Amino acid sequence: MASHRAPRLAKKPPDQYHHGDLQRALLQAAVRTIQKHGIAGLTLRAVGEELGVSRSALYRHFADKAALLEAVAREGFRTFRLALLAGWEGAGRGLAGFDAMGMAYVHFALEHPWHYRVMFGSGFDRSASNPELTEESSGAFQVLVDALVELQGQGLVRSDDPQSLAHFIWALVHGIAMLAIDGPLQHDGVDIDALTRFAIERLHTGIAAGPSAEGRATPVTLR
């Protein structure tokens, strides 16, 4: 790019001080390394090698390894929130939007399993004051709460405390995601999509037997 004399081209031009934005490059390299070698195989040496940079260069841009993982989690929560929102709004909100948001949740976990693992794993202190991370995290959660409040306003969802409802539903999809990624649903030939659809149906009508629920084709959506 700049004007040096006849640079001997390596794959990445080590012209200036290596990068204009090493911070961002380190983040991306960390994600690639995790995808290749797992979260335990994320070593600062491997990250540095991928960029042709010393292993201690990272410390100019991140406090330590945990901070690097936090950055990965933050990036994950950001795109996660957008995915949930896209599901909700893409299906035109309402009960269809609610269901689409649930599917989007599980799909995100299946499509970005490593991001999801880092986001909800224990690679860093969640309690240690980390305002940026908790903000992104609760931002994603808020999408669900907002949707529930809207549905309650339309009389489509029970008028319970929205926080409790949201925690309940979040736990459900989180559980499906975790069991699908790392748990026994992984290799048992379970159709995750079908299970998720089933779970969302049961979310609407419950599991109780009896004329009020059993045999009804569509969930109760009076009014």
Next chain:
Amino acid sequence: MASHRAPRLAKKPPDQYHHGDLQRALLQAAVRTIQKHGIAGLTLRAVGEELGVSRSALYRHFADKAALLEAVAREGFRTFRLALLAGWEGAGRGLAGFDAMGMAYVHFALEHPWHYRVMFGSGFDRSASNPELTEESSGAFQVLVDALVELQGQGLVRSDDPQSLAHFIWALVHGIAMLAIDGPLQHDGVDIDALTRFAIERLHTGIAAGPSAEGRATPVTLR
């Protein structure tokens, strides 16, 4: 214990070859170390020190560190299964037993968080053929399946595929447990017991609004 001459008493008598059952002692020491220093702080050196034994002595009884963690998980699944069964039978089976089993699930996770983390964490290969572990694990799952089949036989639960129902319910309680232990429910002042009870209620009747569910004090348990 045995007859040596005037043993200079250390805390643990290093009389013979240290232990009659080092394997079991190592397992317990591992659990204690994890409880004290976290799952990442589990080092073979720390385990050995706790027993006054070399750090390589472990390799006589476990293939490697992952095998030690697997043993912890196996022990966890065994007592977990018993806890679920105690809830189910202690409450006299039926719907009350079902609810008690759900509470027992979450309570186990809250009372043995480190065991739970190891059981469902990624400290070892779950796919790598490990028959003993998967047997214990699916044994715990089977308690739930059996209960559901029994409830279906009594007409108390929808006649869906019991496996799907079990996966759905398992995901829910697993999600609550994970969010309560490591997630944002941890320090938000959320009453986990109340949330679990609420979740189990919603499990019965669903979240839909309308006369068929809203306002009814007790879940539908016709017949």
Next chain:
DNA sequence: ACCTGAACACCGTTCAAGT
């Protein structure tokens, strides 16, 4: 049979030194 202790190949992190 069971355990030790040195050795090996790895880690994350620090810090003086280079440009």
Next chain:
DNA sequence: ACCTGAACACCGTTCAAGT
């Protein structure tokens, strides 16, 4: 201001050697 390279204190694992 940004990065290097040596050094430090840790790891898990192996293996000859002791009893």
